[in-house]
Amino acid sequence: MNWIDNGSSIEIHPPSDFNFKECLMFLGRSEQEVLHQIRDYNFYKLIKIDDEFILLKIGKVNDVIRVEFPIGIPTPGLREKAASYVWEYFDMNQELGNFYDMAYSDKVLQNIVKKYRGLRIICIPDLFEALTWAIIGQQINLTFAYRLKKRFVEHFGECLTFEGNTYWLFPEIDTIAQLDIEDLRKLQFTTRKAEYITGVAKAMKSGHVTKEALQQQDYQQVKKSLMEIRGVGAWTADYVMMKCLHHPVAFPVADVGLHQAIKLQLGLERKPSIEELEELSTNWAGWQAYATFYLWRSLYE
Numbered sequence: 001m002n003w004i005d006n007g008s009s010i011e012i013h014p015p016s017d018f019n020f021k022e023c024l025m026f027l028g029r030s031e032q033e034v035l036h037q038i039r040d041y042n043f044y045k046l047i048k049i050d051d052e053f054i055l056l057k058i059g060k061v062n063d064v065i066r067v068e069f070p071i072g073i074p075t076p077g078l079r080e081k082a083a084s085y086v087w088e089y090f091d092m093n094q095e096l097g098n099f100y101d102m103a104y105s106d107k108v109l110q111n112i113v114k115k116y117r118g119l120r121i122i123c124i125p126d127l128f129e130a131l132t133w134a135i136i137g138q139q140i141n142l143t144f145a146y147r148l149k150k151r152f153v154e155h156f157g158e159c160l161t162f163e164g165n166t167y168w169l170f171p172e173i174d175t176i177a178q179l180d181i182e183d184l185r186k187l188q189f190t191t192r193k194a195e196y197i198t199g200v201a202k203a204m205k206s207g208h209v210t211k212e213a214l215q216q217q218d219y220q221q222v223k224k225s226l227m228e229i230r231g232v233g234a235w236t237a238d239y240v241m242m243k244c245l246h247h248p249v250a251f252p253v254a255d256v257g258l259h260q261a262i263k264l265q266l267g268l269e270r271k272p273s274i275e276e277l278e279e280l281s282t283n284w285a286g287w288q289a290y291a292t293f294y295l296w297r298s299l300y301e
Contacts (some may be wrong), residue, residue, distance in 0.1 A: 019118025
């Protein structure tokens, strides 16, 4: 992590292939989003570290990411943790040179990587949030998924209001582990999704599922561990590995948006089958997650 602590703010020096504007474009794709706000090319996000609320105001000055703390300056230790959070959130550890080398000569990816170069996978550092959001999004359209997430966060999450804007935190594991199924049914969650989400919370509260343990495992072990959780199938497991656990080979091959994006990129009459998609993606080995993310981005033209 390449950063400088200026006391009242921090400077993060991102890798060379980093396009903040493209990342903001992706982050701004839904007006229903409740966990961050974008204003005047600044990205505002409330996080909680060691039980302390920290509001991040993230902007770009020349080639530097500048992080300010509008509600008060955290201690040096918390500033360092905030820098780590931002570094992980924008997946800045990932060296993308080999991905671009591959993608520039790939018939599916070549146009979009030129267009969006510097876009990075926008991560969900918190495993509980990543799992819950993936479960919320199962088999429904994105608009309704965002609406459910908004209700979930506003009912069970904590918030902070500053200068007329309210910033929300994703609900905590302990809160959700104590809920009855009916508490989520009232918000239009299906019984099954309500069971899955409270089940994930209980598994994580007991320590049965942890990000730290999953990070010690290889791709196949992680996928197997995640799919042992009730409600987590192959798509959900790959989504979580891609967005939270930084596995560049994670590949949600059955994703509807991915199929639609490939259809559009290649001007096909119909969406590709899984077999056709696997054939098209042979070139992406080692970079399936980034290929997928860039194809998702192409849908927001």
